[in-house]
Amino acid sequence: MSKILITGSAGQVGGELLSELMKQHSSSDILLTDISGLERISDEYEKMILDVRKYGDIKKIIEENDIKYIFHLASILSAKGEENPMLAFDVNMNGTHNILAASVELGVSRVFIPSTIGVFGPEAKKDNTPTWNASRPRTMYGITKFTGEFLMQYYFERNGLDTRGIRYPGLLSYKTPPTAGTTDYAVDMIMHAARKKDYICYLKEDASLPMMYMPDAMENTIKLFNAPAASLRYRGEYNISSFTFSPGELAQAIREFVPGFKVEYRPDYRQKIAESWPKSLDCSDAIKDWGFKIRFTLKEMIENMILNMRQ
Ligand code: SER
Numbered sequence: 001m002s003k004i005l006i007t008g009s010a011g012q013v014g015g016e017l018l019s020e021l022m023k024q025h026s027s028s029d030i031l032l033t034d035i036s037g038l039e040r041i042s043d044e045y046e047k048m049i050l051d052v053r054k055y056g057d058i059k060k061i062i063e064e065n066d067i068k069y070i071f072h073l074a075s076i077l078s079a080k081g082e083e084n085p086m087l088a089f090d091v092n093m094n095g096t097h098n099i100l101a102a103s104v105e106l107g108v109s110r111v112f113i114p115s116t117i118g119v120f121g122p123e124a125k126k127d128n129t130p131t132w133n134a135s136r137p138r139t140m141y142g143i144t145k146f147t148g149e150f151l152m153q154y155y156f157e158r159n160g161l162d163t164r165g166i167r168y169p170g171l172l173s174y175k176t177p178p179t180a181g182t183t184d185y186a187v188d189m190i191m192h193a194a195r196k197k198d199y200i201c202y203l204k205e206d207a208s209l210p211m212m213y214m215p216d217a218m219e220n221t222i223k224l225f226n227a228p229a230a231s232l233r234y235r236g237e238y239n240i241s242s243f244t245f246s247p248g249e250l251a252q253a254i255r256e257f258v259p260g261f262k263v264e265y266r267p268d269y270r271q272k273i274a275e276s277w278p279k280s281l282d283c284s285d286a287i288k289d290w291g292f293k294i295r296f297t298l299k300e301m302i303e304n305m306i307l308n309m310r311q
Contacts, residue, residue: 002066002067002068002069002109003029003030003031003065003066003067003068003069004021004025004029004030004031004067004068004069004070004071005031005033005061005062005065005067005069005070005071006018006030006031006032006033006070006071006073007033007034007050007052007070007071007072007073007074007095007099008033008034008052008072008073008074008075009032009033009034009038009041009047009073010032010034010036010037010038010040010041011034011037011073011074011075011176011179012077012171012173012176012179012181013073013114013168013171013176013214013217013218014032014034014041014073015040015041015175015176016173016175016176016214016215016217016218017071017073017218017221018030018032018041018045019218020215020218020219020221020222021222024222027044027045027046028046030045030046031046031047031048031061031065031067032045032046032047032048033047033048033049033050033061034047034049034050034074035049035050035051035052035074036049048061050074052072052074052091052094052095052096052098052099053090053091053094053095053098054098055098055101055102058098058099058102059102059105059106062102062103062106062108063106067106067108068108068109068110069108069109069110069111069112069225070099070103070108070110070111070112071112071221071225072095072096072099072111072112072113073114074091074095075091075092075095075114075141075145076088076091076092076140076141076180077141077179077180077181077182077184078116078118078139078141078142078180078181078182078270078273079180079181079182079184079269079270079273080179080180081139081140081141081144081180082139082140082141082269082273085140088140088141088144089140089143089144092140092141092144092145092148093144093147093148096113096144096148096151097151099111099113100113100151100152100155100161100163101155103155103161104155104159104161108161109162110162110163110164110225111152111161111162111163111164112163112164112165112221112224112225113148113152113163113164113165113236114165114166114167114168114221115145115146115148115149115165115166115167115168115236115237116141116142116145116167116168117167117168117169117170117209117210117239117241117277117278117281118137118139118141118142118145118273118277119135119137119142119145119146119149119167120133120134120135120137120142120276120277120278121134121135121136121137121138121142121276122136122138122275122276123136124136124278125278126278126279126280127278127279127280128280128281128282129239129278129280129281129282130239130282131234131237131238131239131282131285132237137276138273138276139273139276142276148165148236149165149235149236149237152164152165152235152236153235153236156235162229163235163236164224164225164227164232164235164236165235165236165237165238166217166220166221166224166236166238166240166286167236167237167238167239167240167281168212168217168240169183169209169210169211169212169240169241169242169281170182170183170184170186170209170210170211170212171183171211171212171213171214171217172186172187172190172211172212172213172214172301172305173187173213173214174187174190174191174304174305174308174309175214175308176214177191178191182203182209182270182273182274182277183209183211183274185201185202185203185247185270186211186245186247186250187305189201189247189250189251189254189263190250190254190302190305190306190309191309193254193257193258193261193306194258194305194306194309194310195309196258198261198262198263198264199251199261199262199263199264200263200264200265200266201247201263201264201265201266201267202266202267202268202270202271203247203265203267203270203271203274204246204247204265204267204271205246205247205248205263205265206246206247206248207246207247207267207271207274207275208244208245208246208249208279208280209244209245209246209274209277209279210241210242210243210244210278210279210280210281211241211242211243211244211245212240212241212242212243212294213242213294213296213300213301213304213305215295215296216242216294216295216296217240219295220240220286220292220293220294223290223291223292223293224238224286224290224292227289227290227291231289231290232289232290233285233289234285234289237285238283238285238286238289238290238292239281239282239283239285239286240281240283240286240292241280241281241283242294242296242297242298242301243297243298244279244280245298247263247265248263250302251263253298253299253302254302254306256299256302257302257303257306258306
């Protein structure tokens, strides 16, 4: 039977995507891979170590497991990418190209690759940024993800590979601890509040960014993945976002549930990354082409996250 391959399964999005896929599939349909961290995933699933920088290993896994669909999540996020640009280039650029080229070579039917708000640079419109705008990313993460969007377009036009992707805003999850992104302060802040601890924020109080609750991101990922090919005008460039908030606004919204919650602001190198990104996105192309829709408001998300974190 044809299988779904997920790369980067142990990362920020992997576990959440798996839960969403399991609404329509059984565990035997799915093959989970990552370079490390697979021990955190239930043994109910088939798991394999995969370094996406190794073309031969990708080909072997696709061939031996009759892979038909790929969700290529393996990636180095913005903050970690600035600490190690060489690694970010290698994993994000070569990993993405390897997945796409192997998919063409072995006849994979569809490949989903997430993109990011990081594809925009400081010259882009700050508010309601449209799909196509001045994209001069300043982080290695943004540069590699933007190039990834072009590669998705390239193999679609050249070889008819059905590539699809979404520019994720900051994603918030109560399941996965914050890792290596600039927007991850938001998860960390809510986690501290849920445990009744003060929080020191690495962004300025007014650093507004587009954000989204993970369940909404996953539902929309599957929606785009299953959308009729003829309705899609873009490959990896769909902007999506639920709301915009700054650390100060998030702290204020949290206080409704955790009165007296305290935050101190000590901006570091991540502030510059945040400043180079849009504050809000124009998501009309995603709404028009594949019915992008969200369920959670900011208040509902905070309430749901605190409740689950405390459990
Ligand atoms: N969440 C990502 C980051 O902060 C942006 O897409 O790196």
